[in-house]
Amino acid sequence: MAIDCVAKAQSLDEKKSPLVFDASVFQHEKNIPPQFLWPDNEKPCPYAPELPIPSIDIGGFLSGDSKASKLVGEACENHGFFLVVNHGIDFKLIKDAHVFMDKFFHLPYIEKQKAQRKPGEHCGYASSFTGRFSTKLPWKETLTMRFTPQEQENDNKIVQDYMIRKMGDTFRDFGRVYQDYCDSMNKLSLRIMELLGISLGVGKKHFKEFFQGNDSIMRLNYYPICQKPELTLGTGPHCDPTSLTILHQDDVGGLQVFVDNQWRSITPNTQAFVVSIGDTFMALSNGKYKSCLHRAVVNSATPRKSLAFFLCPDKQKLVVPPKQLINKERPRMYPDFTWEQFLEFTQKHYRSDENTLDAFTNWLQHKIYPFSLSKSSR
Numbered sequence: 001m002a003i004d005c006v007a008k009a010q011s012l013d014e015k016k017s018p019l020v021f022d023a024s025v026f027q028h029e030k031n032i033p034p035q036f037l038w039p040d041n042e043k044p045c046p047y048a049p050e051l052p053i054p055s056i057d058i059g060g061f062l063s064g065d066s067k068a069s070k071l072v073g074e075a076c077e078n079h080g081f082f083l084v085v086n087h088g089i090d091f092k093l094i095k096d097a098h099v100f101m102d103k104f105f106h107l108p109y110i111e112k113q114k115a116q117r118k119p120g121e122h123c124g125y126a127s128s129f130t131g132r133f134s135t136k137l138p139w140k141e142t143l144t145m146r147f148t149p150q151e152q153e154n155d156n157k158i159v160q161d162y163m164i165r166k167m168g169d170t171f172r173d174f175g176r177v178y179q180d181y182c183d184s185m186n187k188l189s190l191r192i193m194e195l196l197g198i199s200l201g202v203g204k205k206h207f208k209e210f211f212q213g214n215d216s217i218m219r220l221n222y223y224p225i226c227q228k229p230e231l232t233l234g235t236g237p238h239c240d241p242t243s244l245t246i247l248h249q250d251d252v253g254g255l256q257v258f259v260d261n262q263w264r265s266i267t268p269n270t271q272a273f274v275v276s277i278g279d280t281f282m283a284l285s286n287g288k289y290k291s292c293l294h295r296a297v298v299n300s301a302t303p304r305k306s307l308a309f310f311l312c313p314d315k316q317k318l319v320v321p322p323k324q325l326i327n328k329e330r331p332r333m334y335p336d337f338t339w340e341q342f343l344e345f346t347q348k349h350y351r352s353d354e355n356t357l358d359a360f361t362n363w364l365q366h367k368i369y370p371f372s373l374s375k376s377s378r
Helices: 005-014 058-062 067-078 091-105 109-115 158-167 169-199 205-210 279-284 339-349 356-366
Strands: 055-057 081-085 124-127 141-147 216-223 235-238 244-249 255-259 262-265 273-277 294-296 304-311
Touching (some): 055 067, 067 081, 067 169, 091 216, 091 304, 109 124, 109 141, 109 158, 141 169, 158 169, 169 216, 169 304, 279 356, 339 356
Antiparallel strands (some): 124 141, 216 304, 244 304, 255 262, 255 294
């Protein structure tokens, strides 16, 4: 017998217990629980024209192609999104990462719960964010892992060890695939930082050296089928608080970016990575490069998957723009902060949206909690 999700949601709400989002059940339900309904002004639009973004040949850049920095600079000043092709990442590794993602999200709900994300933490499994928020819930599941680069070959493999600790030794190969994937993403992100440094006129070493010792995030996103996709969102409108996002989409589509007062779609390209600027790098560029509002929509025919690597600084390193980007025409836009402070703010005090960095800045300077901390949005 099908579960009446609305009745179930209301019953749970009355008991003040979080809604259980079991994708294997909810993907068949025609009644969307009220917690997943989005306001009319935020619901998906019926048509989102394609956003043309430049394809950056990272291999060509490393070989001395000077066009890449100009294209990246223009994109980052406008909306902060571009594609990276000829990236050198093993396509078998990418394929394996998608295969293991399927295996995890197709596990029974009780098995996935072994890696349950704890309140206030950013790592682990989350079935939507039912334990943290009560309205405008995203129609998705995620698995998030912390990554730090290995300094030596015999260093502990943080991603692999985490998955074995949470899920058991049968997840050793699973952890190895994502350990290797994160290692590859780390190398690619540092190459992109060379490109961003040149495009900003501070030289290719500045940001690469800043992020050499990073404390980054790997996230697997799974967007189940939704019988009423016009009523909800896979991921709500937000700007990434991190520094740089390297996203690999499957061929389903669903990523949308808000540019020139309208939602535009980014067409999937499985041969490329979608790269976008996050709030922390916007602060590092003193506001010159944009962290753009984006979201993910769902559909009623096919699940969607994506792999997201979020480059972040070492938690204790001060986020300060280089002196070359500060002048009379562009004075300091944001105060000094650490990634640890910003991460804690987004995990414990604020629901990420288009105003996260400004809200964080205001909180740092005045210790005033923003409106997003009210009970209605938690």
